[in-house]
Amino acid sequence: MTESSMTPDSRAFRNTIGLFATGVTVITTEIKGEVHGMTANAVASLSLDPMLLLASVGKKARMAGLLQEASTFTVNILRADQESLSTFFAGGWKEPEPPPFQFAGWKEQPQMGMTRLENVLAAIACVKHEILEGGDHWIIVGRVVALHQGEPPRSPLLFYGGRYYQLYVTKEHPAPPRRDM
Structure with missing residues (x-):
């Protein structure tokens, strides 16, 4: 059974847009020598020339104020086995000690x-x-200055319908060729 609504409310919108599977990221920035992070899945490529991406951050989120102040930030794309990092940086971690992680500089x-x-x-x-x-979010547009790809296997952590998932490729199909390049 499908649900349709001609006058959507915010919960119905959230449930519907939640059917769009996304990757899970942690946005980090450094202010006065201290690194701050926030889990986000509203991240997208914006432009190839110039290379731009966007991240959507709630205006009430602590990170919103930090990104107003910061001149740089990093979007960290999480691996399938890094659900604990997503939970930690989303503020939902219940354990006394944080999950293991380290920060590295950009060479x-x-x-x-x-x-x-x-x-x-x-x-x-x-x-x-x-x-x-x-609306109730800031759209942070960043100009890409460096890229990092982790070691294989390159299996992403996914968010779909309010839950975490892992991608297991059983059958692969090439995407159609791009016509705009």
Whole structure:
């Protein structure tokens, strides 16, 4: 049975958009020598030329204020086995000790003081390009300045329908060729 609504409310919207599977990231930034992080799945590629990405951060989130102040940030894409990091950086960690993780600097941009999480699937370092109004969220646009791809296997942590999932490829099909390149 399917559910349809001509006058959606915020819960119905959240449940519907939750059917769009996304990867799970931790956005990190460094302010005055201290690294801060926040779990986010509202992250997307915006442009190839120039290379831009966007991240959507709730205006009430602590990270929203930090990103207003910061000049750089990193989007860390989590591996399938890093659900604990997602929970920790989302503020839902219940254990007395945090899960094991370490931060690393970017060899490509050492002068910028940026950090990334070690052992993630991938990481994208950005210089803050623009902050846009987006309802109850800020849309943080970053200009990509460095890329990191972790070691194989490259299996992402996924978020779908309010739950975590892992991707197991059983059959692979190539995407159609791009016509805009």
